[in-house]
Structures are given as structure tokens and as C-alpha cells.
Amino acid sequence: MLTMPSRGHGKSGAVAEANKAGKTYEGLSRQQLIDLYRVMYTSRRLDDREIMLKRQQKIFFQISGAGHEAVTAAAGFAMKPGYDWFFPYYRDRALCLALGTTPDDMLLQAVGAADDPSSGGRQMPSHWGYKRLNVVTQSSCTGTQILHAVGCAEASRYFMMHPNAGQKASGDYRQFKDVQFHGDEVTYVSLGDGTTSEGEFWESMNAASNLRLPIVFLVEDNGYAISVPVEVQTAGGNISRLVSGFPNFHFEEIDGTDPVVSYGALSRAVAHCRAGVGPSFIHAHVIRPYSHSLSDDEKLYRPDIERERDAARDPISRMQLFLIRDGILDEKEINKLEKEVDDGLQAAVDRVLAALLPQPETIKQFLYSPDIDPTSSAFDTQVSTGGAARTSTDQAAQEKKIAPKTMADLINATLRDEMKRDERVVIFGEDVADCSREEYLRRKMVKGKGGVFKLTSGLQCDFGSDRVFNSPIAEASIAGRAVGMAVRGLKPVAEIQFFDYIWPAMMQLRNELPVMRWRSNGDFSAPCVIRVAIGGYLTGGAIYHSQCGESIFTHTPGMRVIFPSNALDAAGLLRTAIRCDDPVMFLEHKRLYRESYGRAAYPGPDYMIPFGKAKIVHPGTDLTVITYGAVVPRALQAVQKLDREAGLKIELIDLRSLNPYDWETIAASVQKTNRVIVAYEDTLSWGYGAEIAARIADELFENLDAPVKRVAAKDTFIAYQPVLESAILPQVQDLYLAMKELAEY
Ligand SMILES: Cc1ncc(C[n+]2csc(CCOP(=O)(O)OP(=O)(O)O)c2C)c(N)n1
Numbered sequence: 001m002l003t004m005p006s007r008g009h010g011k012s013g014a015v016a017e018a019n020k021a022g023k024t025y026e027g028l029s030r031q032q033l034i035d036l037y038r039v040m041y042t043s044r045r046l047d048d049r050e051i052m053l054k055r056q057q058k059i060f061f062q063i064s065g066a067g068h069e070a071v072t073a074a075a076g077f078a079m080k081p082g083y084d085w086f087f088p089y090y091r092d093r094a095l096c097l098a099l100g101t102t103p104d105d106m107l108l109q110a111v112g113a114a115d116d117p118s119s120g121g122r123q124m125p126s127h128w129g130y131k132r133l134n135v136v137t138q139s140s141c142t143g144t145q146i147l148h149a150v151g152c153a154e155a156s157r158y159f160m161m162h163p164n165a166g167q168k169a170s171g172d173y174r175q176f177k178d179v180q181f182h183g184d185e186v187t188y189v190s191l192g193d194g195t196t197s198e199g200e201f202w203e204s205m206n207a208a209s210n211l212r213l214p215i216v217f218l219v220e221d222n223g224y225a226i227s228v229p230v231e232v233q234t235a236g237g238n239i240s241r242l243v244s245g246f247p248n249f250h251f252e253e254i255d256g257t258d259p260v261v262s263y264g265a266l267s268r269a270v271a272h273c274r275a276g277v278g279p280s281f282i283h284a285h286v287i288r289p290y291s292h293s294l295s296d297d298e299k300l301y302r303p304d305i306e307r308e309r310d311a312a313r314d315p316i317s318r319m320q321l322f323l324i325r326d327g328i329l330d331e332k333e334i335n336k337l338e339k340e341v342d343d344g345l346q347a348a349v350d351r352v353l354a355a356l357l358p359q360p361e362t363i364k365q366f367l368y369s370p371d372i373d374p375t376s377s378a379f380d381t382q383v384s385t386g387g388a389a390r391t392s393t394d395q396a397a398q399e400k401k402i403a404p405k406t407m408a409d410l411i412n413a414t415l416r417d418e419m420k421r422d423e424r425v426v427i428f429g430e431d432v433a434d435c436s437r438e439e440y441l442r443r444k445m446v447k448g449k450g451g452v453f454k455l456t457s458g459l460q461c462d463f464g465s466d467r468v469f470n471s472p473i474a475e476a477s478i479a480g481r482a483v484g485m486a487v488r489g490l491k492p493v494a495e496i497q498f499f500d501y502i503w504p505a506m507m508q509l510r511n512e513l514p515v516m517r518w519r520s521n522g523d524f525s526a527p528c529v530i531r532v533a534i535g536g537y538l539t540g541g542a543i544y545h546s547q548c549g550e551s552i553f554t555h556t557p558g559m560r561v562i563f564p565s566n567a568l569d570a571a572g573l574l575r576t577a578i579r580c581d582d583p584v585m586f587l588e589h590k591r592l593y594r595e596s597y598g599r600a601a602y603p604g605p606d607y608m609i610p611f612g613k614a615k616i617v618h619p620g621t622d623l624t625v626i627t628y629g630a631v632v633p634r635a636l637q638a639v640q641k642l643d644r645e646a647g648l649k650i651e652l653i654d655l656r657s658l659n660p661y662d663w664e665t666i667a668a669s670v671q672k673t674n675r676v677i678v679a680y681e682d683t684l685s686w687g688y689g690a691e692i693a694a695r696i697a698d699e700l701f702e703n704l705d706a707p708v709k710r711v712a713a714k715d716t717f718i719a720y721q722p723v724l725e726s727a728i729l730p731q732v733q734d735l736y737l738a739m740k741e742l743a744e745y
């Protein structure tokens with residue numbers, strides 16, 4: 001098997017050796033220069049091989065690292081695989097080779113083999129991910145990885161400050177989430193020039209700068225983003241000029257086709273980060289000789305003259321000339337090295353074309369944790385309100401403890417107990433801290449805020465500012481940083497202030513968070529909790545403080561979606577969310593936070609409810625109503641009224657958990673009552689209940705005595721004026737009439 005040179009970039013020996021020849025090559029020895037060339041040449045020839053295979057229809061996609069080899073190989077030589085952390089993008093073939101990936105590994109992904117170590121045949125080629133090297137699984141989205149890098153670097157710092165947090169523990173996700181940290185590890189992230197236009201890039205730069213995070217940003221500027229030239233992407237045509245005002249950075253703008261120059265810049269960048277001074281930003285000018293991908297023909301938008309100018313800077317030929325000119329290798333030795341590489345690649349291609357393909361039965365593997373099942377009985381625990389009181393003061397305390405509390409109180413208490421129990425839990429979001437200017441709290445000048453709904457009140461005071469902190473108003477960064485932290489083993493419980501403002505985070509919540517485990521074939525995961533205040537019935541909430549939209553997330557495989565309707569369920573389900581090993585979207589209805597409906601005493605520090613278990617709120621035999629969230633208390637009123645008025649016995653089911661959901665309870669009830677209404681607060685068409693209704697119609701048709709009915713919001717936005725709001729959202733009267741009508745059908 002073809003292997004890359006071993007990675008002993010010991011500097012002192014290198015300097016001595018290079019000095020012998022009178023040149024230091026930024027600390028690279030002559031042997032290391034040869035090794036570097038071998039990596040670069042292998043990278044280029046692998047691209048050539050893949051292009052051939054694509055033309056023979058043996059692989060299905062090709063995107064090359066051609067023209068980027070010098071700076072990316074140099075980055076690999078300047079950093080430590082399996083020690084530092086890497087968030088590369090698709091042009092980083094030479095980086096991965098330098099870190100220790102083999103050509104076999106890469107070709108296995110190109111053919112989509114079962115043994116593709118990055119994804120088991122699930123991702124396109126050049127979507128790197130190598131667990132043993134700390135190369136984290138990447139997607140195809142331009143820019144999402146930059147926020148992951150921020151979260152990863154934050155985790156490095158966190159574990160340094162809280163070394164015990166990394167210890168293994170049993171009984172929750174920690175049993176399966178090993179933490180590795182060294183204290184001075186550096187996070188590498190790369191991106192193209194076009195990708196600097198993404199908001200996520202700017203959010204990342206802002207966070208890395210402000211927090212002085214040890215991240216090396218490498219912008220590989222090949223002058224184009226597919227067909228769009230850099231001056232259209234970037235004001236003034238130069239990203240270095242734009243970012244130069246960010247504090248705490250080490251900046252360099254370099255010729256990224258020169259490996260020695262690149263190695264020097266990256267070594268300084270890494271040193272700046274390792275010293276804990278702040279992030280680094282290397283802006284490397286490179287070329288793109290092979291069009292954007294094999295699906296693109298750059299001759300359509302780039303004239304020959306421009307392409308020829310680039311070709312003169314080709315890093316492979318430049319490096320060959322350099323090696324000869326400096327007497328490091330002669331022409332014969334270069335030919336020998338190249339032949340070795342070519343022969344090795346031929347053998348690798350032969351092996352890989354015989355590799356086994358993945359089995360179709362495996363398509364659902366690793367959507368969720370194979371280790372922890374949050375629907376299991378392990379998450380079914382009893383309420384404990386403490387032992388019997390012995391004295392009168394005990395009794396007073398006891399009474400206080402068992403006095404009914406609001407959903408807001410119990411969520412706060414659950415967060416507090418989980419933070420106490422598990423030092424990996426960190427909480428962040430907009431306004432979640434008590435007070436970012438800590439001295440105001442220390443000097444008792446202020447009481448503290450703790451969330452716009454006060455759900456996180458007092459947690460910063462109790463657990464410190466590195467465990468509970470405010471984020472900038474940048475929802476993508478809230479979700480993206482959570483992904484990076486969770487990859488490293490932290491348990492972020494991040495908050496999106498209003499569901500209405502979740503949309504900037506959509507790319508992270510759809511394409512990253514729930515996909516990490518599946519696309520890496522189980523090698524990476526990001527189990528974290530995203531708490532979101534959701535819903536209307538606020539009388540005045542209007543369009544932008546009333547939205548639902550849970551079906552958008554239940555429509556996303558890999559994401560657990562939970563929506564409690566009362567205090568006790570909120571406490572039990574939130575604890576399951578925190579302790580389980582999957583990403584969870586935890587939807588908290590704003591209107592229910594302080595409602596008198598569904599208050600409960602705190603059920604104790606270990607109370608959990610398994611996901612996917614509905615609750616029968618009101619038993620009945622005449623009709624089934626399936627709902628969740630704020631429609632539960634409204635439906636209950638209608639159910640009770642119909643019982644009083646007509647003696648109707650209506651079974652009311654609160655789903656509580658939307659993905660997974662409790663089909664067994666639904667089916668058993670419909671088989672008994674033969675009539676069913678699915679009610680939900682979101683707009684009627686394409687809402688969450690539409691899927692439940694469709695499945696009932698499909699699988700329980702024989703049991704139905706009446707059509708499946710839906711009660712939901714009108715298909716419009718939610719208006720400010722309460723008269724309009726009340727006409728738009730489903731009300732008790734709407735539910736009452738629908739139940740009455742269906743019972744009489
Ligand atoms: C969010 C997102 N938008 C669009 C695309 C489609 N796309 C893939 S690569 C690319 C251009 C990226 O250009 P640049 O960042 O300069 O990187 P380069 O390919 O030039 O190395 C685009 C638009 C994508 N993958 N993700």
C-alpha cells in the first residue's frame with residue numbers, strides 16, 4: 001500500500017541539516033521538502049486518477065485540489081494530526097494526505113465503498129472526515145464548517161479550564177463520548193475566497209477575534225467561486241484588507257503556490273494560536289487549473305490568457321524546478337519519486353475498484369445514536385419530591401418544594417440540576433446570562449436578567465460565566481458553535497430566543513446538526529439541545545413573536561423534536577434531552593411558561609420521561625383528539641364541555657414528543673373510538689398533524705367510522721390585533737365544534 005512519509009517534522013534537526021546547505025527553508029529540512037513534494041504530487045495525481053475514473057463512469061463526481069497543493073500540504077506539515085483539530089474543505093486533499101490519509105482512503109470515498117472511512121459511501125468524494133486524525137466530517141455547504149471550528153476551539157479552552165469535565169461517566173451520553181484535549185491544541189479551518197461572502201464567515205471571525213480563540217483560518221483564494229470572480233464576491237477584491245481590523249489576529253497574505261513561503265506563514269500562524277494569543281488568518285493566493293469541478297468548464301468564462309497566467313504559477317511545476325535548482329533532487333530522482341507515486345496509485349485504484357459496496361439495509365444506520373435509546377425504559381423514572389419531613393421547618397421547606405410550579409420554574413430547576421450533575425453542560429444564547437458585565441453582579445449592583453423569559457435566571461451566578469454566557473445576535477453561530485462543541489464532547493444547551501428568529505440558523509439546523517452522525521457513518525456526532533421559545537396565543541404577539549413550524553424540523557431525519565404542554569413533562573423531557581446522545585430540538589411554548597394549567601411540584605433531580613411516549617390527558621371511547629403544546633389545554637376545555645353537555649367521552653392524547661412520536665398510543669385509541677381529530681396550532685396545510693392524519697388514513701382505514709379531521713390555524717400569518725389573532729389560531733370553540741360534528745357524523 002502506498003503510504004505518505006512519516007510525520008516527524010522535528011525542527012532542530014531540520015534547521016541543522018538545512019543550515020549545512022546554507023538555507024533554512026523556513027525550518028524545513030531537505031528531506032521534508034522531498035516529503036512535501038511527494039504529498040503535493042500524490043494529491044495532483046490522485047485528482048488526475050479520479051478524473052479518469054469519472055470519465056470511465058466508475059465514480060460519480062470529482063472536485064480537485066489542483067493548484068492548492070502547496071499551501072494545504074504545508075498546513076498539514078505545520079500541524080499535528082490526532083492532536084490539533086481540522087475543519088477542511090473540498091480542496092484540501094494535500095492537507096489530508098500530509099496528515100496521514102492514504103490514497104486508498106480517498107479513492108474508497110470516490111467509488112462509494114462500504115469501507116470509505118469518511119462516510120461509508122454516503123458522501124461525495126473530497127468530503128473529508130477521519131476520526132483518528134481529528135479531521136471532522138464536512139458537508140457540501142460553503143462556510144458552515146467555520147462555525148464548527150469556533151465551537152471546537154471553545155471546547156479546547158473549556159476543557160483546559162475544567163479538566164474534570166472530560167472524565168468518562170456512565171448513565172448518559174458521556175459513556176460514549178470520549179473527550180480528548182491537550183490544552184494547547186489548535187483548530188484549523190479552511191475555505192475558499194467566495195465563501196468569505198457567507199454570513200457564517202463573518203460570525204466566525206467576530207467570535208474568534210472576540211474570544212481570542214486558537215483557530216487558524218486559511219483562505220485559499222483561487223480568484224473564483226465557480227464562475228464568479230473575487231471582485232464580485234469581496235468589496236475591493238481583497239479579503240485581507242477587509243478583515244484587517246479584527247483585533248487579536250495574526251494576519252499574513254501569501255503566495256500559496258510556494259510551499260516554503262506557505263509553511264513559514266502557517267508555522268507562525270500555529271505558534272500564535274498555540275501560545276493562546278488569539279486566532280490567525282492566512283490569506284493564500286492559489287490557482288485553480290482544473291475548473292471548479294468536473295461538472296464545470298471554465299473556458300466558458302475565463303479566456304486563455306488568464307488561464308495561461310495561472311499555469312505559470314502551478315505549484316507542482318514550481319516545486320519541481322525549486323527542488324532541482326536548490327540541488328535537493330535531480331531530474332532523475334524526481335522521475336523516480338513520481339514513478340513510485342504513480343505505481344502506488346495504480347495499485348490503489350485496482351484495490352479500490354474491487355472494494356465491496358455498502359448494503360442497502362444500512363441506510364438508516366447512524367441517524368440516531370446506536371448506543372443510547374431515549375425511548376427506552378432507562379429514561380422512565382419516577383417523581384421524587386424528597387423524603388418525609390421531620391421538623392416543622394423541614395415541613396415548611398417540604399411544602400415549598402411540593403408547591404405547584406410553572407413550566408418556566410421547572411425548566412430552570414432542571415437546567416440547574418443538570419448543570420450541577422454534569423460539568424460538560426454549557427448554556428448560551430441571546431440574553432441567557434444574568435449579566436455579561438460580571439462585576440455588576442459581584443458588587444450586587446444588579447439582579448441579573450437570565451433570559452427574555454427568565455428561563456435561565458440565576459444560572460450564570462451559580463455556575464460562572466464560562467458555563468452560562470451571552471452570544472451575539474447571530475443564530476447561525478449559536479447553532480454552529482453548538483455543533484463544534486458537541487463534536488468535542490461538551491453538552492451545549494443553546495437557546496434560540498424566539499422560534500420566529502430561528503431562520504438564520506436553518507442551514508446549521510438542517511444540513512449540519514442532525515446529519516453529522518449519518519454522514520460520517522457513525523464516527524462523529526453532535527448531541528446537543530436547542531431550546532426554542534415557540535408559539536402564539538399571546539394577544540399581541542403578531543407575525544414575528546407567534547410562529548410555530550415544528551414540522552420543518554420533524555421533516556429532518558436525525559433530529560429529535562420535543563414539545564411539552566405542562567411543567568412536569570417539560571422537566572422530565574428536558575432531562576432526557578440533555579442526557580441522551582442525539583441532537584434535540586426542545587420546543588417550549590411561550591404561552592405555557594407561566595400558565596396556571598399544568599403546574600407541578602419539582603419532580604426531583606433524576607426525573608425523566610422517555611421520548612416517543614404520548615400521554616392520555618383524558619380517557620374516552622367516543623372520539624380521539626390528538627394534539628400537543630398549547631392546544632392541549634384548549635382541547636381539554638372542549639372535551640370537558642362536551643362531556644358535561646352531551647356525556648361524550650373523548651380521548652385526548654398529548655403527543656409531547658413529535659419525533660419520535662407514539663404511534664402505538666394513537667393506533668390503540670383510534671381502534672377503540674373509530675373517530676379522530678388531529679389538532680395543532682401551526683397553519684393547517686402541510687402542518688405536523690397532516691402527516692399523522694395521513695398515516696391514520698393509510699394504516700387505520702378499516703377502523704374509521706368517519707373522515708380524519710384536522711383543526712389548525714388558518715393558512716395565513718398571525719396578526720397583532722387580538723380579534724384577528726383569535727380568528728387565525730384554533731380556539732376552544734373551533735375544537736368544540738369540530739369534536740361535536742365528528743361525534744355526530
Ligand atoms: C451554501 C452554499 N451555497 C452554494 C453552494 C454551491 N457551491 C459550491 S462550491 C461554490 C463556490 C465556492 O467558491 P470558493 O469559496 O471560492 O471555493 P473554491 O471552490 O473556489 O475553492 C458554490 C457556489 C454550496 N455548496 N453551498
Ligand SMILES: [Mg+2]
Pocket residue numbers: 192193194220221222223224225226
Ligand atoms: Mg475560490
